[in-house]
Amino acid sequence: MRILTKALLALSLFAACQAHAVTVFACEPEWASLIRTLLPQASVRTATSHLQDPHHIEARPSLIAQIRGADFAICTGAELEAGWLPMLQERAGNPKVQNGRPTMFFAAQHVDLIDPFKGAITPFSGDVHAQGNPHIHTDPRRFLQVAKALAARLGSVFPDQKTQVDQNLSKFEAELQAKIAAWEMQAQVLKGRTVITQHASFGYLWPWLGLKAVADLEPKPGMPPTAAHLDKVLALSQKQKPIGIIIAQHHDPKPARWLAGNMGMPSKLLIMPATVMDDQPGAMTRWLDQVVMQVTNLAQ
Numbered sequence: 001m002r003i004l005t006k007a008l009l010a011l012s013l014f015a016a017c018q019a020h021a022v023t024v025f026a027c028e029p030e031w032a033s034l035i036r037t038l039l040p041q042a043s044v045r046t047a048t049s050h051l052q053d054p055h056h057i058e059a060r061p062s063l064i065a066q067i068r069g070a071d072f073a074i075c076t077g078a079e080l081e082a083g084w085l086p087m088l089q090e091r092a093g094n095p096k097v098q099n100g101r102p103t104m105f106f107a108a109q110h111v112d113l114i115d116p117f118k119g120a121i122t123p124f125s126g127d128v129h130a131q132g133n134p135h136i137h138t139d140p141r142r143f144l145q146v147a148k149a150l151a152a153r154l155g156s157v158f159p160d161q162k163t164q165v166d167q168n169l170s171k172f173e174a175e176l177q178a179k180i181a182a183w184e185m186q187a188q189v190l191k192g193r194t195v196i197t198q199h200a201s202f203g204y205l206w207p208w209l210g211l212k213a214v215a216d217l218e219p220k221p222g223m224p225p226t227a228a229h230l231d232k233v234l235a236l237s238q239k240q241k242p243i244g245i246i247i248a249q250h251h252d253p254k255p256a257r258w259l260a261g262n263m264g265m266p267s268k269l270l271i272m273p274a275t276v277m278d279d280q281p282g283a284m285t286r287w288l289d290q291v292v293m294q295v296t297n298l299a300q
């Protein structure tokens with residue numbers, strides 16, 4: 001009898017936990033990490049990793065299944081996922097993840113975006129960012145703004161989680177503020193220096209660190225570098241004396257290698273993951289620790 005009572009108790013506890021487990025679909029690992037920080041018991045599915053180009057992924061059936069079962073979805077927005085998210089939303093048939101619903105959260109709606117694309121967008125324009133650069137997570141101050149907006153949203157759609165979410169946000173904010181101060185101190189050596197880059201992947205990182213991107217290996221956003229464009233970048237670079245060439249891990253390294261070699265600075269090519277390397281709590285700190293260290297080392 002006692003065993004039976006214990007078993008029933010365990011079963012009802014299990015059922016209660018099940019009822020509270022929120023399932024979240026995250027388009028990118030930085031947002032998955034943030035969800036796990038604020039709502040540790042959430043069951044999180046992450047659509048992409050740092051090894052992928054978030055503009056271009058395949059809308060696989062497994063992703064459709066994941067978004068179909070989600071109570072909440074978090075993506076960057078600002079058209080970063082324009083090539084695949086609308087298809088997932090449509091095929092999922094899940095009202096909770098449709099645009100305009102409080103359970104469909106777009107991070108880019110909660111910060112100011114830099115560099116909106118001006119001009120006519122044609123099918124040949126490439127991955128232009130009409131609303132502004134969507135790669136906002138590379139600025140930890142904006143990341144914190146998103147964390148605050150996300151905590152408010154989670155508290156309103158899951159009111160029974162609000163107290164815990166708010167406590168987790170306070171802890172996260174204090175920790176990240178301390179790290180931001182330390183990173184900014186470390187990055188003093190970068191003030192006023194220049195860098196050559198590829199795409200707008202780190203577009204928010206440069207101004208935060210005091211760097212200026214003086215040339216882009218892509219002739220147009222999202223378009224692979226061409227020989228003629230690289231020649232132009234080479235001519236420009238020789239005058240600018242940049243700290244180096246920094247590209248994202250998901251870019252083809254060949255054009256950047258060619259340029260670094262021709263500039264006589266093959267050791268000044270830095271290839272970095274464009275986002276966090278895991279989707280667990282603390283991922284942002286682990287990634288930016290690496291980024292700030294590597295970029296400052298380049299300037300030594």
Ligand SMILES: [Zn+2]
Pocket residue numbers: 055127129134135199200201
């Ligand atoms: Zn982009």
